[in-house]
Amino acid sequence: MAGRLHGKKAIVTGAAQGIGAVVARMMIGEGAQVLLTDRNEAGVLQVAEETNEETGSICAFAAKHDVTSDSDWADMIALAKDQLGGLSVLVNNAGILIAGSVEDLSIDDWHRGLTVNSDSVFLGVKHALPLMRENQPGSIVNISSISGLIAGHNLANYNASKAAVWLLSKSIALHCARAGWDIRCNSVHPSFVRTPILDSIVGDREQDVVLSKLAKQVPLGRIGEPEDVGHAVIYLASDESRFMTGAELKLDGGISAM
Numbered sequence: 001m002a003g004r005l006h007g008k009k010a011i012v013t014g015a016a017q018g019i020g021a022v023v024a025r026m027m028i029g030e031g032a033q034v035l036l037t038d039r040n041e042a043g044v045l046q047v048a049e050e051t052n053e054e055t056g057s058i059c060a061f062a063a064k065h066d067v068t069s070d071s072d073w074a075d076m077i078a079l080a081k082d083q084l085g086g087l088s089v090l091v092n093n094a095g096i097l098i099a100g101s102v103e104d105l106s107i108d109d110w111h112r113g114l115t116v117n118s119d120s121v122f123l124g125v126k127h128a129l130p131l132m133r134e135n136q137p138g139s140i141v142n143i144s145s146i147s148g149l150i151a152g153h154n155l156a157n158y159n160a161s162k163a164a165v166w167l168l169s170k171s172i173a174l175h176c177a178r179a180g181w182d183i184r185c186n187s188v189h190p191s192f193v194r195t196p197i198l199d200s201i202v203g204d205r206e207q208d209v210v211l212s213k214l215a216k217q218v219p220l221g222r223i224g225e226p227e228d229v230g231h232a233v234i235y236l237a238s239d240e241s242r243f244m245t246g247a248e249l250k251l252d253g254g255i256s257a258m
Helices: 018-029 041-055 070-083 107-135 156-179 196-202 207-216 226-237
Strands: 009-013 033-038 060-064 089-092 138-143 183-190 248-251
Touching: 009 018, 009 070, 009 107, 018 033, 018 041, 018 060, 018 089, 018 226, 033 041, 033 070, 041 060, 060 070, 070 107, 089 107, 089 226, 107 138, 107 156, 107 183, 138 156, 138 226, 156 183, 183 226, 226 248
Parallel strands: 009 033, 009 089, 033 060, 089 138, 138 183, 183 248
Antiparallel strands: none
């Protein structure tokens, strides 16, 4: 089923590593042109360069991008119009995990987590919609977390910021539908995925031991891989999901079923 995203023009944020880098590469493998963005300019440029070498074509573009910056978002949308010729898919993937209970966190921690995880989605969609309206059908895919649906005592900020992404996605979906646009918006909710963000959970403990304990909490008995998220994003970005909007896709190995 190669070419499921043929003709799609996408932005993927947080694409220098982890889920973002894998999602961008998988989307390009299905025929999309992708603008990869990240605060880590060297990292995102490397991912784009390696991807273009692998495909033998120029399908990956890269730019430095602070997703919390209103002006940076305006620049990224202009860049997508210039380099891709438009925008039909927006993948809001950039995010951080700040662990701590409501008493552990400082107000600066609280604001930083909300700004990176949820304000960035608001800004991205607000800036992207005018260009996406010119490139319908369109799809907005917001990477939330199972922690946006299920709380933990030591994840106060992460729970709140990812829950905001969940309900914001539904509001965006209804806004687009009410306006009569063929633009959908859905959220993806992974549980533990083998990415650098797990370093916040591992800390200074032995990684294999911690990941093994995390896997035991998952009914399927393993933690997720970035590719698990990538397959979900490809479905939501493709025209196969034209009747799916305002929905949440759980990729949690069964955790939320318990």
